Amino acid sequence: MSEIISFHLDGQAQSQELDPNAKLLYTIRNDCDAKEVRFGCGAGNCGACTVLIDGMPEQSCTVPNWAVADKKVTTAAGLKEDAIGKLVLNAFIEEQAAQCGFCINGILMSVTALLKHTTKPNKEQINESLNRHLCRCGTHLRILRAIDRVIHQLSTS
Secondary structure (H helix, E strand, O other): OOEEEEEEEOOEEEEEEEOOOOEHHHHHHHHOOOOOOOOOOOOOOOOOOEEEEOOEEEEOOOOEHHHHOOOEEEOHHHHHHOHHHHHHHHHHHHOOOOOOOOOHHHHHHHHHHHHHHOOOOOHHHHHHHHOOOOOOOOOHHHHHHHHHHHHHHHHHO
């Protein structure tokens, strides 16, 4: 049974007839044609599909469509329209913090959420925000350098 579900995706209003219990990941990728969200494990264990829902990081493979009704969903494509998101994107590029690009979109989302809520996070907070993400490439040190770069930029602005 489908129903009309309305939400915003990267600033664009969406109103679609959807299965309310289907997972948001498939809606974003298939119905909204936004490929910035990656399918990883499908069980909420790897973080590749992380999006921001009203500013909070959530793994879209575990979120049913009904849970985003009347909410703001942001993917990596929407970060360029956000002041902190833009800083995060630029820092990750400058530090070359991505290799294969598979996990990085989800990591970008969690880092942006962290820095929007805590502009000077400590090591434990940073580690906690990254704990939900599995990166097989080994760019962890570059990711940490990118986060440090943004923290420095936020503290000097």
